[in-house]
Amino acid sequence: MIITLVNRSKSLSDEDILTALRAINRQIKEDFEPYWSFGATLRLEGAVGKQANKATLPEMRGDAIIYLADKADVEGALGYHDANFRGIPYGFVFTELCKQLKESWTATLSHEALELIGDAQGNLLVQGPHPTDSHKQVFHWYEMCDAVQAETYEIDGVEVSNFVLPLYFTPGEQQGGRNDFLGRLTKGKGLRSFGVNPGGYIGFYNPQTCKHETYSAPDDKKAKERIKIKKAAQFGRGYVRKYGDATSTREDEHARALSSGKETQPIHGKSGAKGGRLISPGKKTQPRLVKAGGKGG
DSSP: OEEEEEEOOSSSOHHHHHHHHHHHHHIIIIIIHHHHSOOOEEEEEOOOSSSOOTTOOTTOOSSEEEEEESSOOHHHHHHHHHHHHTTSOEEEEEHHHHHHHTOOHHHHHHHHHHHHHHOTTSOEEEEEEETTEEEEEEEEEOOSSGGGTTOEEEETTEEEEOOBOGGGGSSSOOTTOOSBSSOOOBTTBOOOTTOOOTTOOEEEEETTTTEEEEEOOTTOHHHHHHHHHHHHTTOSHHHHHHHOOSSSOHHHHHHHHHHHOSOOOOOOSSSOEETTEEOOTTOOOOOEEOOTTSOOO
């Protein structure tokens, strides 16, 4: 898998980005891939010209694309992507939003890249326990970094994101196993399966409420502030899950989420919610569920 990175930022030079890409490519190859057995390569392309050219596709050279820009204009960035690269998995990194979140743009880029590798379309779910009631089953988002998103480390002086490991998506704890790469302890304990570390959050589809929901520790002010900022900017893969209905293409789904700005209400009647996706009348959408501990569809 090749992920194209397009630099539309005015505050970062291509040289700045190339330094970050070298470190993140090392992270993917040396840290991520040995645990997950799949990976990708990030490659800087374009941008061609001062403005994005909607008439041609000179910037796209890979299997997925990440746009790096300054202003957090999700609607504008999505519009450009939809016009040019519809159907291609994508992600956004906005430097101004990174500053609001008080995190480095390189850690955010690492975060977006790893999650694009793990679930390119942002629609995989894994069955697991409800975060506050282990006797109830929900369908967790298959996200690589959200649960540990406040944790970072350095490669060649470049800050990159921590990430979860395959055992994170398994029920119970495996003796001698690791659930995240860094393995940092909180009050003497490591990250538990389907759990969350300080500053992080998790998302899941709740079949009882027929909604996508998020969870962070009740007293975790940092995590709640991050969620609040991302929601205000209408940013993130979770925003599309939470405010969409998963009945159309990723781009249409994203646009619908931006325009609605509110959680999708469950549909009642003959067509209801099945397996982590809301199904609208006249359409039968099969969920893509991932077996715990694996990537399969």
